[in-house]
Amino acid sequence: MESIVTMAKAEQTGSYKGSEKLRPEEMIYHEMLDAILDRRLEPGMKLVEEDLAKTFGVSRARIRATFLQLAHDKLINLVPNRGAFVSEPTIDEAIEVFSARRMIEDGVVRKVATNMTDERAAQIKTHLDREHDAHHRGDHRAAIILSGEFHLLLARLSGNLVIEEFLERLILRTSLIIAMYESPQPVDCSHTEHDQLLNALLSGDGDVAAAEMSRHLDAIRDRLQLQRPKPGKTDFASIFGRMPTSEAS
Amino acid sequence: MESIVTMAKAEQTGSYKGSEKLRPEEMIYHEMLDAILDRRLEPGMKLVEEDLAKTFGVSRARIRATFLQLAHDKLINLVPNRGAFVSEPTIDEAIEVFSARRMIEDGVVRKVATNMTDERAAQIKTHLDREHDAHHRGDHRAAIILSGEFHLLLARLSGNLVIEEFLERLILRTSLIIAMYESPQPVDCSHTEHDQLLNALLSGDGDVAAAEMSRHLDAIRDRLQLQRPKPGKTDFASIFGRMPTSEAS
DNA sequence: GCTGACATGATTGTTAACAATTTTGCATGC
DNA sequence: GCATGCAAAATTGTTAACAATCATGTCAGC
Numbered sequence: 288m289e290s291i292v293t294m295a296k297a298e299q300t301g302s303y304k305g306s307e308k309l310r311p312e313e314m315i316y317h318e319m320l321d322a323i324l325d326r327r328l329e330p331g332m333k334l335v336e337e338d339l340a341k342t343f344g345v346s347r348a349r350i351r352a353t354f355l356q357l358a359h360d361k362l363i364n365l366v367p368n369r370g371a372f373v374s375e376p377t378i379d380e381a382i383e384v385f386s387a388r389r390m391i392e393d394g395v396v397r398k399v400a401t402n403m404t405d406e407r408a409a410q411i412k413t414h415l416d417r418e419h420d421a422h423h424r425g426d427h428r429a430a431i432i433l434s435g436e437f438h439l440l441l442a443r444l445s446g447n448l449v450i451e452e453f454l455e456r457l458i459l460r461t462s463l464i465i466a467m468y469e470s471p472q473p474v475d476c477s478h479t480e481h482d483q484l485l486n487a488l489l490s491g492d493g494d495v496a497a498a499e500m501s502r503h504l505d506a507i508r509d510r511l512q513l514q515r516p517k518p519g520k521t522d523f524a525s526i527f528g529r530m531p532t533s534e535a536s
Numbered sequence: 537m538e539s540i541v542t543m544a545k546a547e548q549t550g551s552y553k554g555s556e557k558l559r560p561e562e563m564i565y566h567e568m569l570d571a572i573l574d575r576r577l578e579p580g581m582k583l584v585e586e587d588l589a590k591t592f593g594v595s596r597a598r599i600r601a602t603f604l605q606l607a608h609d610k611l612i613n614l615v616p617n618r619g620a621f622v623s624e625p626t627i628d629e630a631i632e633v634f635s636a637r638r639m640i641e642d643g644v645v646r647k648v649a650t651n652m653t654d655e656r657a658a659q660i661k662t663h664l665d666r667e668h669d670a671h672h673r674g675d676h677r678a679a680i681i682l683s684g685e686f687h688l689l690l691a692r693l694s695g696n697l698v699i700e701e702f703l704e705r706l707i708l709r710t711s712l713i714i715a716m717y718e719s720p721q722p723v724d725c726s727h728t729e730h731d732q733l734l735n736a737l738l739s740g741d742g743d744v745a746a747a748e749m750s751r752h753l754d755a756i757r758d759r760l761q762l763q764r765p766k767p768g769k770t771d772f773a774s775i776f777g778r779m780p781t782s783e784a785s
Numbered sequence: 786g787c788t789g790a791c792a793t794g795a796t797t798g799t800t801a802a803c804a805a806t807t808t809t810g811c812a813t814g815c
Numbered sequence: 816g817c818a819t820g821c822a823a824a825a826t827t828g829t830t831a832a833c834a835a836t837c838a839t840g841t842c843a844g845c
Contacts, residue, residue, distance in 0.1 A: 336827070346800055347827090348597070355604045368806055368827060387698035390647075394639035449636035453702055585797070595830055596797090617797060617836050 315343050315353050323362055323373055324462045330375040334363065360456050362463060374463060378513045381464045385508040388457055389501050391450060392438065396484070396500045397493035398445040407444050411485055414440055418478045430478070435462065437481050461507075468511040480506060564592050564602050572611055572622055573711045579624040583612065609705050611712060623712060627762045630713045634757040637706055638750050640699060641687065645733070645749045646742035647694040656693050660734055663689055667727045679727070684711065686730050710756075717760040729755060 319339075322328040334354070340347045354371045357363040364372045376384070399407070414437055421429035435458045442451040480503045487499035568588075571577040583603070589596045603620045606612040613621045625633070648656070663686055670678035684707045691700040729752045736748035 352604060355601060359608050383696055383698050386696050390643035390699060394643060447632055447635050449632050450639060619797065
């Protein structure tokens, strides 16, 4: 199965097969990234260096370097002498990430709205077509990827590489949050919201665009179930609704 | 001599001597950070792993880990098989960093302005007093530190840890840019601009505060000499004003 | 005199072994 | 039965040695 991230990169560059030529270090980073965002590695799970080293056929040193990168993106937690654990973003953290995105992306769409050109509008429309396409095909996976890419596209159009890179990390973090807190029946109705965003951008009014982006991000956040986290492996008490007792008395 | 960063941390926590209890890894990171921001390590300078390892009395592995951190903050450049080099932010990068800060900090002051309380105003005023103090004492070094801390304080008051951390990195990057491009006679008149910012914040009007912050950041940028970078060690052509020829003919 | 191959030295990249720490399992005592 | 302490296993942290790569200096050839 293709990975979320390599697929996303392929969407950017337009060549999917080429992504296999990534340097091994990046390969491992992306593989772990995918596994985390796919919840194949569940939040809270311990990541043992040697196991991963064997799995990828590299030395522990490389795994440790990869850990540093992932920890910097807040996707794993590094505890001295204890090891690495997949991040379990708290509800408060989740809210802060969305709040941060609002602050950043408000500024982004303000810039994009006031600097809109026909070519850029066409770029956005092309992307929205792909989103609709994926949605009508029922390709939920691609829809999720493209949804994130949409926000990244706007950041790129704002013309600031610093913001773009930062937002990329924030979007990854958001993906982990969504994976952890999404409601049982996933709702990817965001593509219609993206349409509305384009309209707002085309109005050329920065305030209108910023308001629309805020509404959109709040909507994503509010679709999550930020009250009760999906229980992790270790949270037996909430799984069974009671504390453990002996089975046969 | 105290380091810029540990001094800054001390300002935050209120206890300077305690900063010596940092774990060795953080110690090394901060020492290198300081050296870069102080220009004891000049932009473009090669950082040899073994030399640094000997200097700090640690193994190369630790130095490599520190390199990853610094590279993530864009303070050094990591070139495969070639090594680590102190970053030489280009003029375009510098402009982008200031632009990114404008986007972020506009949002920050909007939030702070609309959520101002007496206590927060007092916090800011206390900080400004310290800035003025340093300035009147002629303590240029402390003035620079406190100037950066001012922006960080506003980010903290905005109540978003994600933004605060990101801005912290951006401020470090700005410090390197200033160190690289500052005009011959350093102008730290920014403390009066900070006063104006406080006034704008007290107005409670987000638009006013954002405009003031934009003006302030633009002013800092415009005080730099972003046309001609201060020549690095290797730029002999610009040092001597001509290309090398044989000395005795 | 200049260019390019080649050998040498310096530096980074990688691996494996060792040390320190934490976790786990078990026995002991209350 | 439960807590406490101890020993063993697992895991992380660190170091040193080796391999691969790159930079530098030398020398032959034009």
